[in-house]
Amino acid sequence: MFxxxxxxxxxxxxxxxxxxxxFAPGREALSSYRLRxxxxxxxxxxxxARDDDDILAGAIRFWPVLVGGTRALLLGPVAVxxxxQGEGLGALLMTESLGRARRLGWHRVMLVGDEPYYRRFGFARLDGVDMxxxxxxxxxxxxxxxxxxxxGVQGEVTRIL
Known part of the structure:
Protein backbone atom coordinates (compact mmCIF):
# COMPACT_ATOMS: atom_id res chain seq x y z
CA MET A 1 0.00 0.00 0.00
CA PHE A 2 1.30 3.42 -0.96
CA PHE A 23 18.62 8.41 -13.61
CA ALA A 24 22.04 8.58 -15.18
CA PRO A 25 24.70 10.90 -13.83
CA GLY A 26 24.44 14.30 -15.42
CA ARG A 27 20.62 14.25 -15.48
CA GLU A 28 20.59 17.94 -14.60
CA ALA A 29 22.40 18.76 -17.85
CA LEU A 30 19.31 17.77 -19.89
CA SER A 31 17.43 20.53 -21.68
CA SER A 32 14.33 20.01 -19.55
CA TYR A 33 16.34 20.99 -16.47
CA ARG A 34 17.26 24.32 -18.05
CA LEU A 35 13.53 25.04 -18.31
CA ARG A 36 13.18 24.42 -14.55
CA ALA A 49 4.70 8.11 -2.57
CA ARG A 50 5.66 6.37 0.64
CA ASP A 51 5.02 2.80 1.72
CA ASP A 52 3.54 1.68 5.02
CA ASP A 53 7.00 1.93 6.62
CA ASP A 54 7.23 5.61 5.53
CA ILE A 55 9.97 4.80 3.00
CA LEU A 56 9.96 6.92 -0.16
CA ALA A 57 9.06 4.66 -3.08
CA GLY A 58 8.34 7.15 -5.87
CA ALA A 59 7.96 10.78 -6.82
CA ILE A 60 6.68 12.99 -9.62
CA ARG A 61 7.15 16.69 -10.30
CA PHE A 62 5.63 19.30 -12.62
CA TRP A 63 6.85 22.72 -13.76
CA PRO A 64 5.12 25.54 -15.64
CA VAL A 65 6.45 26.35 -19.10
CA LEU A 66 5.41 28.35 -22.13
CA VAL A 67 4.95 26.75 -25.55
CA GLY A 68 4.96 29.52 -28.12
CA GLY A 69 3.66 31.82 -25.39
CA THR A 70 0.91 29.42 -24.20
CA ARG A 71 1.05 28.01 -20.66
CA ALA A 72 1.58 24.28 -20.21
CA LEU A 73 2.82 21.86 -17.60
CA LEU A 74 6.17 20.12 -18.04
CA LEU A 75 5.94 16.71 -16.36
CA GLY A 76 9.07 15.25 -14.93
CA PRO A 77 10.89 13.73 -13.55
CA VAL A 78 8.84 10.77 -12.44
CA ALA A 79 10.72 7.97 -10.69
CA VAL A 80 10.07 4.77 -8.79
CA GLN A 85 9.33 -1.06 -9.89
CA GLY A 86 6.76 -3.35 -11.44
CA GLU A 87 4.21 -2.70 -8.68
CA GLY A 88 2.20 -0.11 -10.66
CA LEU A 89 3.44 2.86 -8.66
CA GLY A 90 4.58 4.83 -11.72
CA ALA A 91 1.13 4.49 -13.27
CA LEU A 92 -0.48 5.44 -9.98
CA LEU A 93 1.65 8.61 -9.72
CA MET A 94 0.84 9.49 -13.32
CA THR A 95 -2.93 9.06 -13.05
CA GLU A 96 -3.17 10.74 -9.64
CA SER A 97 -1.12 13.78 -10.67
CA LEU A 98 -2.81 14.18 -14.06
CA GLY A 99 -6.22 13.99 -12.38
CA ARG A 100 -5.16 16.69 -9.94
CA ALA A 101 -3.85 18.86 -12.79
CA ARG A 102 -7.18 18.52 -14.61
CA ARG A 103 -9.14 19.42 -11.45
CA LEU A 104 -6.90 22.45 -10.87
CA GLY A 105 -7.77 23.76 -14.33
CA TRP A 106 -4.59 23.05 -16.27
CA HIS A 107 -5.27 22.53 -19.97
CA ARG A 108 -2.20 20.78 -21.32
CA VAL A 109 0.83 18.83 -20.18
CA MET A 110 3.99 17.82 -21.97
CA LEU A 111 7.04 15.69 -21.28
CA VAL A 112 10.14 14.27 -22.88
CA GLY A 113 9.96 10.48 -22.83
CA ASP A 114 9.28 7.18 -24.51
CA GLU A 115 5.99 7.26 -26.40
CA PRO A 116 5.33 3.51 -26.07
CA TYR A 117 5.26 3.91 -22.27
CA TYR A 118 3.38 7.21 -22.02
CA ARG A 119 0.83 6.42 -24.75
CA ARG A 120 -1.24 4.45 -22.23
CA PHE A 121 -1.85 7.70 -20.35
CA GLY A 122 -2.96 9.47 -23.53
CA PHE A 123 0.30 11.14 -24.53
CA ALA A 124 1.20 11.52 -28.20
CA ARG A 125 4.00 13.19 -30.15
CA LEU A 126 3.74 16.97 -30.33
CA ASP A 127 4.57 18.20 -33.80
CA GLY A 128 5.65 21.82 -33.97
CA VAL A 129 6.70 22.02 -30.32
CA ASP A 130 10.42 22.75 -30.08
CA MET A 131 12.29 21.79 -26.93
CA GLY A 152 -2.79 25.32 -32.70
CA VAL A 153 -0.23 25.38 -29.87
CA GLN A 154 3.22 25.39 -31.43
CA GLY A 155 6.58 27.00 -31.01
CA GLU A 156 9.54 27.05 -28.71
CA VAL A 157 9.28 25.75 -25.16
CA THR A 158 10.60 28.40 -22.77
CA ARG A 159 10.84 29.04 -19.05
CA ILE A 160 8.28 31.12 -17.23
CA LEU A 161 10.23 33.94 -15.68
Missing part, protein backbone atom coordinates in the same frame (compact mmCIF):
# COMPACT_ATOMS: atom_id res chain seq x y z
CA UNK A 3 0.41 6.78 0.54
CA UNK A 4 0.57 9.57 -2.02
CA UNK A 5 0.80 13.11 -0.71
CA UNK A 6 2.08 16.44 -2.03
CA UNK A 7 5.84 16.66 -1.71
CA UNK A 8 6.94 18.74 1.28
CA UNK A 9 10.25 20.22 2.37
CA UNK A 10 10.68 17.04 4.46
CA UNK A 11 10.71 15.01 1.24
CA UNK A 12 13.07 17.17 -0.81
CA UNK A 13 16.41 15.51 -0.07
CA UNK A 14 14.97 12.00 -0.35
CA UNK A 15 13.30 12.84 -3.67
CA UNK A 16 16.57 14.23 -5.04
CA UNK A 17 18.36 11.05 -3.88
CA UNK A 18 15.68 8.96 -5.62
CA UNK A 19 16.17 10.86 -8.88
CA UNK A 20 19.94 10.42 -8.59
CA UNK A 21 19.40 6.68 -8.03
CA UNK A 22 17.01 6.23 -10.95
CA UNK A 37 16.11 26.54 -13.33
CA UNK A 38 14.90 29.39 -11.15
CA UNK A 39 11.25 28.48 -11.69
CA UNK A 40 9.15 27.25 -8.76
CA UNK A 41 7.63 23.82 -9.34
CA UNK A 42 3.84 23.44 -9.31
CA UNK A 43 3.79 22.34 -5.69
CA UNK A 44 0.25 20.94 -5.57
CA UNK A 45 1.12 18.51 -8.39
CA UNK A 46 4.50 17.34 -7.06
CA UNK A 47 3.77 14.10 -5.26
CA UNK A 48 5.74 11.74 -3.05
CA UNK A 81 12.75 3.23 -6.60
CA UNK A 82 14.28 0.20 -8.37
CA UNK A 83 13.12 -2.14 -5.59
CA UNK A 84 9.50 -0.99 -6.09
CA UNK A 132 15.76 23.28 -26.42
CA UNK A 133 18.50 21.14 -27.95
CA UNK A 134 19.66 18.44 -27.80
CA UNK A 135 16.15 17.00 -27.39
CA UNK A 136 14.99 14.34 -29.85
CA UNK A 137 11.70 15.70 -31.32
CA UNK A 138 10.23 12.17 -31.37
CA UNK A 139 10.35 12.17 -27.57
CA UNK A 140 8.39 15.43 -27.11
CA UNK A 141 4.94 14.26 -26.06
CA UNK A 142 1.77 16.00 -24.98
CA UNK A 143 -1.59 15.32 -23.40
CA UNK A 144 -4.66 17.56 -23.60
CA UNK A 145 -6.26 17.72 -20.17
CA UNK A 146 -9.17 19.54 -21.75
CA UNK A 147 -10.42 18.63 -25.21
CA UNK A 148 -8.51 20.36 -28.01
CA UNK A 149 -6.06 22.04 -25.65
CA UNK A 150 -3.06 21.39 -27.93
CA UNK A 151 -4.80 22.48 -31.15
Missing amino acids: HIEPETSRDHDEVEWLYDTC EGVPKVAELCLA HPTR PPPTNPDRVLGLALQEGAWL
Whole structure:
Protein backbone atom coordinates (compact mmCIF):
# COMPACT_ATOMS: atom_id res chain seq x y z
CA MET A 1 0.00 0.00 0.00
CA PHE A 2 1.30 3.42 -0.96
CA HIS A 3 0.41 6.78 0.54
CA ILE A 4 0.57 9.57 -2.02
CA GLU A 5 0.80 13.11 -0.71
CA PRO A 6 2.08 16.44 -2.03
CA GLU A 7 5.84 16.66 -1.71
CA THR A 8 6.94 18.74 1.28
CA SER A 9 10.25 20.22 2.37
CA ARG A 10 10.68 17.04 4.46
CA ASP A 11 10.71 15.01 1.24
CA HIS A 12 13.07 17.17 -0.81
CA ASP A 13 16.41 15.51 -0.07
CA GLU A 14 14.97 12.00 -0.35
CA VAL A 15 13.30 12.84 -3.67
CA GLU A 16 16.57 14.23 -5.04
CA TRP A 17 18.36 11.05 -3.88
CA LEU A 18 15.68 8.96 -5.62
CA TYR A 19 16.17 10.86 -8.88
CA ASP A 20 19.94 10.42 -8.59
CA THR A 21 19.40 6.68 -8.03
CA CYS A 22 17.01 6.23 -10.95
CA PHE A 23 18.62 8.41 -13.61
CA ALA A 24 22.04 8.58 -15.18
CA PRO A 25 24.70 10.90 -13.83
CA GLY A 26 24.44 14.30 -15.42
CA ARG A 27 20.62 14.25 -15.48
CA GLU A 28 20.59 17.94 -14.60
CA ALA A 29 22.40 18.76 -17.85
CA LEU A 30 19.31 17.77 -19.89
CA SER A 31 17.43 20.53 -21.68
CA SER A 32 14.33 20.01 -19.55
CA TYR A 33 16.34 20.99 -16.47
CA ARG A 34 17.26 24.32 -18.05
CA LEU A 35 13.53 25.04 -18.31
CA ARG A 36 13.18 24.42 -14.55
CA GLU A 37 16.11 26.54 -13.33
CA GLY A 38 14.90 29.39 -11.15
CA VAL A 39 11.25 28.48 -11.69
CA PRO A 40 9.15 27.25 -8.76
CA LYS A 41 7.63 23.82 -9.34
CA VAL A 42 3.84 23.44 -9.31
CA ALA A 43 3.79 22.34 -5.69
CA GLU A 44 0.25 20.94 -5.57
CA LEU A 45 1.12 18.51 -8.39
CA CYS A 46 4.50 17.34 -7.06
CA LEU A 47 3.77 14.10 -5.26
CA ALA A 48 5.74 11.74 -3.05
CA ALA A 49 4.70 8.11 -2.57
CA ARG A 50 5.66 6.37 0.64
CA ASP A 51 5.02 2.80 1.72
CA ASP A 52 3.54 1.68 5.02
CA ASP A 53 7.00 1.93 6.62
CA ASP A 54 7.23 5.61 5.53
CA ILE A 55 9.97 4.80 3.00
CA LEU A 56 9.96 6.92 -0.16
CA ALA A 57 9.06 4.66 -3.08
CA GLY A 58 8.34 7.15 -5.87
CA ALA A 59 7.96 10.78 -6.82
CA ILE A 60 6.68 12.99 -9.62
CA ARG A 61 7.15 16.69 -10.30
CA PHE A 62 5.63 19.30 -12.62
CA TRP A 63 6.85 22.72 -13.76
CA PRO A 64 5.12 25.54 -15.64
CA VAL A 65 6.45 26.35 -19.10
CA LEU A 66 5.41 28.35 -22.13
CA VAL A 67 4.95 26.75 -25.55
CA GLY A 68 4.96 29.52 -28.12
CA GLY A 69 3.66 31.82 -25.39
CA THR A 70 0.91 29.42 -24.20
CA ARG A 71 1.05 28.01 -20.66
CA ALA A 72 1.58 24.28 -20.21
CA LEU A 73 2.82 21.86 -17.60
CA LEU A 74 6.17 20.12 -18.04
CA LEU A 75 5.94 16.71 -16.36
CA GLY A 76 9.07 15.25 -14.93
CA PRO A 77 10.89 13.73 -13.55
CA VAL A 78 8.84 10.77 -12.44
CA ALA A 79 10.72 7.97 -10.69
CA VAL A 80 10.07 4.77 -8.79
CA HIS A 81 12.75 3.23 -6.60
CA PRO A 82 14.28 0.20 -8.37
CA THR A 83 13.12 -2.14 -5.59
CA ARG A 84 9.50 -0.99 -6.09
CA GLN A 85 9.33 -1.06 -9.89
CA GLY A 86 6.76 -3.35 -11.44
CA GLU A 87 4.21 -2.70 -8.68
CA GLY A 88 2.20 -0.11 -10.66
CA LEU A 89 3.44 2.86 -8.66
CA GLY A 90 4.58 4.83 -11.72
CA ALA A 91 1.13 4.49 -13.27
CA LEU A 92 -0.48 5.44 -9.98
CA LEU A 93 1.65 8.61 -9.72
CA MET A 94 0.84 9.49 -13.32
CA THR A 95 -2.93 9.06 -13.05
CA GLU A 96 -3.17 10.74 -9.64
CA SER A 97 -1.12 13.78 -10.67
CA LEU A 98 -2.81 14.18 -14.06
CA GLY A 99 -6.22 13.99 -12.38
CA ARG A 100 -5.16 16.69 -9.94
CA ALA A 101 -3.85 18.86 -12.79
CA ARG A 102 -7.18 18.52 -14.61
CA ARG A 103 -9.14 19.42 -11.45
CA LEU A 104 -6.90 22.45 -10.87
CA GLY A 105 -7.77 23.76 -14.33
CA TRP A 106 -4.59 23.05 -16.27
CA HIS A 107 -5.27 22.53 -19.97
CA ARG A 108 -2.20 20.78 -21.32
CA VAL A 109 0.83 18.83 -20.18
CA MET A 110 3.99 17.82 -21.97
CA LEU A 111 7.04 15.69 -21.28
CA VAL A 112 10.14 14.27 -22.88
CA GLY A 113 9.96 10.48 -22.83
CA ASP A 114 9.28 7.18 -24.51
CA GLU A 115 5.99 7.26 -26.40
CA PRO A 116 5.33 3.51 -26.07
CA TYR A 117 5.26 3.91 -22.27
CA TYR A 118 3.38 7.21 -22.02
CA ARG A 119 0.83 6.42 -24.75
CA ARG A 120 -1.24 4.45 -22.23
CA PHE A 121 -1.85 7.70 -20.35
CA GLY A 122 -2.96 9.47 -23.53
CA PHE A 123 0.30 11.14 -24.53
CA ALA A 124 1.20 11.52 -28.20
CA ARG A 125 4.00 13.19 -30.15
CA LEU A 126 3.74 16.97 -30.33
CA ASP A 127 4.57 18.20 -33.80
CA GLY A 128 5.65 21.82 -33.97
CA VAL A 129 6.70 22.02 -30.32
CA ASP A 130 10.42 22.75 -30.08
CA MET A 131 12.29 21.79 -26.93
CA PRO A 132 15.76 23.28 -26.42
CA PRO A 133 18.50 21.14 -27.95
CA PRO A 134 19.66 18.44 -27.80
CA THR A 135 16.15 17.00 -27.39
CA ASN A 136 14.99 14.34 -29.85
CA PRO A 137 11.70 15.70 -31.32
CA ASP A 138 10.23 12.17 -31.37
CA ARG A 139 10.35 12.17 -27.57
CA VAL A 140 8.39 15.43 -27.11
CA LEU A 141 4.94 14.26 -26.06
CA GLY A 142 1.77 16.00 -24.98
CA LEU A 143 -1.59 15.32 -23.40
CA ALA A 144 -4.66 17.56 -23.60
CA LEU A 145 -6.26 17.72 -20.17
CA GLN A 146 -9.17 19.54 -21.75
CA GLU A 147 -10.42 18.63 -25.21
CA GLY A 148 -8.51 20.36 -28.01
CA ALA A 149 -6.06 22.04 -25.65
CA TRP A 150 -3.06 21.39 -27.93
CA LEU A 151 -4.80 22.48 -31.15
CA GLY A 152 -2.79 25.32 -32.70
CA VAL A 153 -0.23 25.38 -29.87
CA GLN A 154 3.22 25.39 -31.43
CA GLY A 155 6.58 27.00 -31.01
CA GLU A 156 9.54 27.05 -28.71
CA VAL A 157 9.28 25.75 -25.16
CA THR A 158 10.60 28.40 -22.77
CA ARG A 159 10.84 29.04 -19.05
CA ILE A 160 8.28 31.12 -17.23
CA LEU A 161 10.23 33.94 -15.68
